[in-house]
Structures are given as C-alpha cells and as structure tokens.
Amino acid sequence: MKTWQFPVTTFLWLLLNKRMGPKIYFAGSIRGGRQDVDLYYKIIEELKSKYGTVLTEFVGDKRITATGSPPKEYGSDKDIHDNDVSMLEECKYVVAEVTQTSLGVGYELGRAMAMGKSILCLFRPDGEKKLSAMIRGAENGTTFVVKDYKDVTEALSILQEYFATRE
C-alpha cells in the first residue's frame, strides 16, 4: 500500500502563498503622464501591506518618467508589453487608477477584461474631465467595478470596502 505523502515543498508553497495573499496588478499611467505617481506609490504600499502581492511596483517608481527611456532593467517596449501581459495572466485582481488618461492602462484593462479578471478602477473627477465611456460603461457590478473618489483617504477606504467583500 502506498503511503500518503504531503510534500514539504507543497506545504511551504501554500504557507507562503497564504502569507503573501492574492496577486494584484496595479495599473497607472506612465507615458500618458506621471502627475499622479505619488498617489500610485501610496496605493501600491497600501495594497502590499493589507491585501496581497503587487506584481507591478514599478508603476510607483519615480525614476520612470513619461518621456525618458525606462531604466535598463525593464528592457525594450516589447519586453515591457510581454512581461505586463504575463503578469496580467498571473494576477487575480487588477486595481487601476484611471484619472490620468493612458493608452497603456486602457489596453491593460481591455486585456484583463477579456481574461475575466476582477477589476477595480479608481477615478478622481475634477469637474471637467469625463471618464472614458469604454471604462465607465464596462462597469458590471461584479468583475468590473468603477469608483469615483476625491482624495487618497477616500481611495484607501474604497480599497478596504472592495477587498472586504472578496476573498
């Protein structure tokens, strides 16, 4: 009779995975404009400390500017695209800050939507700019959620509410 075995590596992997929480893809504007980079950094820190592992910490990296070349470790545009799409496939949640208009964030949301990921979009209305109909109108109350907020405190409380209703 074969002895039932529970491999130590599987146990450690489960323990580590539990500790690190679900994988989160944070999306924010890069070449569309870095005006909100400090906010991205704060959201990423909050996600890391309370809700899971952030795969895309570089979005909060101030060395990355809108018009300069990205630091060498990020590779070519094709490397960036292919790595980001792999991370989208790997993640469970996508949290996107969509105030600063960005083609890349839009593309990531389109790919993530097609993959059936759980998506939260955060938008800061300024009284003039309107959020894209393709983003506002993608809201379906379950996998694609769009929330307006006015400041970082409100953004963090939206995160708390969002993750409280999810496992």
Added chain:
Amino acid sequence: MKTWQFPVTTFLWLLLNKRMGPKIYFAGSIRGGRQDVDLYYKIIEELKSKYGTVLTEFVGDKRITATGSPPKEYGSDKDIHDNDVSMLEECKYVVAEVTQTSLGVGYELGRAMAMGKSILCLFRPDGEKKLSAMIRGAENGTTFVVKDYKDVTEALSILQEYFATRE
C-alpha cells in the same frame, strides 16, 4: 433526386458583402481629447471609399466633444461600451489613431488583440510624446502593426500599403 439550389438571397448577400468590403473598426480619442477629429474624419472617408465599411463613423462626428454629453442616439456609457464591443467582434480590421492619448482607444485595442483581430495603429511623433510601451511593444509584424507618420498624406499611403498586402 433533389435539385441543387443556389438561393437568390445568398447570392445577393455575397454580392453586397463584396461591394461593401470588409468591416473596419476605426478607433480614435473621444473623451481623451478631440484635437485630431478632422484627421479622424479624413481617415474614415478614405477607409470608406477604398477599403471597406467603417462601423464607427461617429468617431469623426464633430458634434461629439470630449467633455459634453454625447448626442442622445448614442445612449448611456453602458450602451456605448456594449455597442462598441459588439462592433469589435463584428469587424475584420481595427485601424486606430493613437496620437491623442485615450483610455478608450487603449481598451478597444486590448479587447481587439484578445479577439485576434488585424490591427493597424497610426502614431504621429512630435519629438516629445512617446507612444505607450503597451502599444509600441504589442507590435508583432502580423496581427498588430504600429506605423509612425508625419501628416495626413503619409497616413493615407500607410493605409494603401497596409490593405494592399491583405485581402
């Protein structure tokens, strides 16, 4: 013995389809900014007259502004999103003008890429703004093509070259 029949309706449908050419989804910025609306209009007119049927003529409609409400016939943001995604599914080609940064265009490109559509992106470099790495890096030489151009004449000759190598 059953007589072979070629239904008249099928014949007419094939004739009409041949005459109207393939369905093309043109993507351009709306709430991201309407600075290039005249250019969108010219590209749409060229696509219609030479290469197929444009499903999204409204992108060249000057009544649609970045900050105003869209004319009533376009419905709610959800209607716009759902209709646009249906048209993406229906089209054969996506032609996107990606100079004016737009979340919606990015989203459409992400969805279209996931659907395996044939995509042509047109970008007008201005010496400062860099095209998103997610768009530039999605180039694969076959289904996703990115071309730089300097003026409308060059854009139209890129269209000619693009469609000449496709059926």
